Amino acid sequence: MAVIQMKPKLTLGPIAYHWSAEKRRDFYARIADEAPVDEVYLGEVICSKRAPFHEGDLPETIARLNRAGKTVIVSTLAEVMLKRERKATEDLAAMDMPEIEVNNAAGLYARGQKPHRIGPFMNAYNEATIAWMARQGATHVCLPTELPAEAIAVAASAARDLRLGVEVQVFGRASLAVSARCYHARAHRRTKDNCQFVCEHDSDGMPLRTTDDRAILRVNGIQTQSESYIDLLPEMGRLAADGVSHLRLMPQDVDMVGVADVFRNVLDGTLCTDEADRHLAGLCGAVTLSNGFYHGTAGYRRMAVTART
Amino acid sequence: MTLAELICPAGTPAALRTAVDAGADAVYCGFQDATNARNFPGLNFTPEELGDAVAYAHAKGAKVLLALNTYPPAGKVDLWRHAADLGVRLGVDAFIVADMGVADYIARTHPQARLHLSVQAAASSPEAIRYYCENFGVRRVVLPRILTIPEIRQIRTEIPCEIETFIFGNHGLMVEGRCSLTNYLTGQSTNMNGVCSPASDVEYARHEDGSMSSQLAGFTIDRFGPDEKAGYPTICKGRYTTSNRAESYYAFEEPISLNLSRLLPDLIDAGVHAFKIEGRQRSKSYVRNVVRAFRQAVDDIRNGRAANIADLVALTEGQKQTQGAFETKKWR
Numbered sequence: 001m002a003v004i005q006m007k008p009k010l011t012l013g014p015i016a017y018h019w020s021a022e023k024r025r026d027f028y029a030r031i032a033d034e035a036p037v038d039e040v041y042l043g044e045v046i047c048s049k050r051a052p053f054h055e056g057d058l059p060e061t062i063a064r065l066n067r068a069g070k071t072v073i074v075s076t077l078a079e080v081m082l083k084r085e086r087k088a089t090e091d092l093a094a095m096d097m098p099e100i101e102v103n104n105a106a107g108l109y110a111r112g113q114k115p116h117r118i119g120p121f122m123n124a125y126n127e128a129t130i131a132w133m134a135r136q137g138a139t140h141v142c143l144p145t146e147l148p149a150e151a152i153a154v155a156a157s158a159a160r161d162l163r164l165g166v167e168v169q170v171f172g173r174a175s176l177a178v179s180a181r182c183y184h185a186r187a188h189r190r191t192k193d194n195c196q197f198v199c200e201h202d203s204d205g206m207p208l209r210t211t212d213d214r215a216i217l218r219v220n221g222i223q224t225q226s227e228s229y230i231d232l233l234p235e236m237g238r239l240a241a242d243g244v245s246h247l248r249l250m251p252q253d254v255d256m257v258g259v260a261d262v263f264r265n266v267l268d269g270t271l272c273t274d275e276a277d278r279h280l281a282g283l284c285g286a287v288t289l290s291n292g293f294y295h296g297t298a299g300y301r302r303m304a305v306t307a308r309t
Numbered sequence: 310m311t312l313a314e315l316i317c318p319a320g321t322p323a324a325l326r327t328a329v330d331a332g333a334d335a336v337y338c339g340f341q342d343a344t345n346a347r348n349f350p351g352l353n354f355t356p357e358e359l360g361d362a363v364a365y366a367h368a369k370g371a372k373v374l375l376a377l378n379t380y381p382p383a384g385k386v387d388l389w390r391h392a393a394d395l396g397v398r399l400g401v402d403a404f405i406v407a408d409m410g411v412a413d414y415i416a417r418t419h420p421q422a423r424l425h426l427s428v429q430a431a432a433s434s435p436e437a438i439r440y441y442c443e444n445f446g447v448r449r450v451v452l453p454r455i456l457t458i459p460e461i462r463q464i465r466t467e468i469p470c471e472i473e474t475f476i477f478g479n480h481g482l483m484v485e486g487r488c489s490l491t492n493y494l495t496g497q498s499t500n501m502n503g504v505c506s507p508a509s510d511v512e513y514a515r516h517e518d519g520s521m522s523s524q525l526a527g528f529t530i531d532r533f534g535p536d537e538k539a540g541y542p543t544i545c546k547g548r549y550t551t552s553n554r555a556e557s558y559y560a561f562e563e564p565i566s567l568n569l570s571r572l573l574p575d576l577i578d579a580g581v582h583a584f585k586i587e588g589r590q591r592s593k594s595y596v597r598n599v600v601r602a603f604r605q606a607v608d609d610i611r612n613g614r615a616a617n618i619a620d621l622v623a624l625t626e627g628q629k630q631t632q633g634a635f636e637t638k639k640w641r
Binding site for chain 2: 078079080081085086089090104105106108109110121123125126127128129130131132133136144145146147148150151152153154155158174175176177178179180181182183186187188191192193202206207208209210211212213214216217219224226292293296297298299300301
């Protein structure tokens with residue numbers, strides 16, 4: 001097996017779910033000590049009501065991860081509408097350290113020309129948009145999850161020419177939609193304002209099934225996610241060859257240190273992708289794995305990859 | 310009081326003429342390709358048809374807005390640029406855009422062109438709207454259907470551009486421009502291809518007990534009893550089960566139409582400049598009836614008369630309707 005040239009960095013995306021402060025502290029302690037990831041994104045991206053539960057721990061978590069040699073980036077909210085959301089976005093945009101990843105145009109407005117990363121909710125679909133963002137101070141762009149391989153290659157090449165980091169999600173549920181309405185609250189016959197944080201009981205999303213009992217989607221508060229976890233293990237060689245510099249693992253409620261190990265070992269060339277895929281499937285239990293978006297087909301599908309690096 | 314323009318859908322040249330004749334202040338339409346968010350078979354305009362449409366509308370004092378409101382995937386940006394160049398040559402009155410690269414191209418290449426920010430850009434705060442106004446010279450924002458009237462009134466005081474809101478038609482649930490549900494099940498993207506729950510992937514299956522399933526790409530989106538009318542399988546209007554809901558329920562929203570007739574006076578008072586009617590996929594007769602009724606109502610309100618709201622409410626008679634987020638934030 002070949003070692004992947006121009007080895008990309010492995011990153012850990014922000015936690016999408018409403019995990020308790022304690023669960024988060026334990027999670028990041030273990031990530032700091034054991035997970036072979038280079039960069040970690042923190043912060044609440046989905047629901048501004050959740051932030052007060054864990055934002056107090058942010059400075060300590062950042063320090064802990066930094067001590068472990070990991071770069072930390074704080075991500076901003078994907079949806080900014082209410083006063084508290086506008087304020088939170090403004091406050092993060094005013095920070096000098098650590099780096100920030102912007103997920104809403106309100107964040108871009110607040111950040112101005114100061115350096116920032118572009119998050120996956122910013123819809124950086126193409127080279128023209130990436131060039132525009134680079135002129136406004138973007139240093140790094142995370143591409144939309146649904147972008148197929150050919151478009152990723154063109155976008156990555158353009159981003160590299162502009163000296164931008166370029167990132168693609170290679171593991172975890174895909175974000176498929178966000179809404180102003182909270183579907184977790186709705187399932188429990190509540191509204192967003194009196195949700196009583198029912199989303200905390202679904203640490204890997206609330207499963208929706210079709211009437212003929214087929215798993216289809218996951219609800220995470222205002223967010224709708226894929227039922228399957230994206231798995232681009234076998235595609236990492238092509239991603240690296242196409243100029244993608246960062247590969248993102250999204251935190252799921254599985255052994256994420258184990259997941260990071262598998263991806264790291266494939267990047268380092270110490271594990272072949274067939275074996276890695278088996279390891280990964282073992283770690284993910286009953287959850288299906290998919291790579292359809294990357295291959296330009298229905299996102300839930302899993303396409304066989306023949307050309308392996 | 311603002312002018313309260315009526316912005317009407319034109320899926321075909323015939324629908325465009327119908328909307329103009331029925332009193333539209335402006336019509337919006339798109340080309341027959343991925344550059345617009347209603348890239349459905351049998352809809353939209355050839356360049357020649359759009360040229361004729363612009364002439365027809367202008368002769369009757371109506372404007373034509375060209376929707377270029379999808380997101381070009383990398384490597385295909387030229388299709389959107391050419392569409393913009395063509396729109397300028399054909400004399401359209403404004404472009405409705407979402408992608409920053411497309412907005413930047415039009416702002417630099419055609420600085421005289423008027424830009425409207427599509428609902429697909431999902432700008433729902435004064436800061437986000439100002440970003441597009443200050444960087445691309447956007448003159449009007451189409452607000453996401455997620456804001457209450459007090460919120461719209463507040464935003465109005467904090468932004469330098471006009472506001473357009475949806476008042477009637479399909480009621481989208483997800484933040485527009487951030488939804489990949491269709492691509493997840495069908496492989497066709499709403500953002501990149503302008504496709505939503507495409508008809509080519511729809512099937513209906515009759516069961517022995519007389520019930521009917523509606524399916525999208527093989528996934529059952531809803532099941533209807535023998536006496537229920539089977540609806541179209543739009544993913545976010547389907548019925549599903551979950552842990553605490555063994556009986557299938559509308560996990561996102563019921564199949565429902567947005568109808569803000571009753572709120573028209575409040576919206577005008579809140580400073581909304583233009584009202585958008587959804588429905589480029591609708592028939593000529595639908596467009597005629599809806600445009601005519603809203604024309605009458607808006608004129609009545611602007612002339613200080615009580616509008617005959619009952620006629621507008623009747624437009625969705627037999628269907629469920631909602632005032633969505635506009636009426637109360639409990640919707641959320």
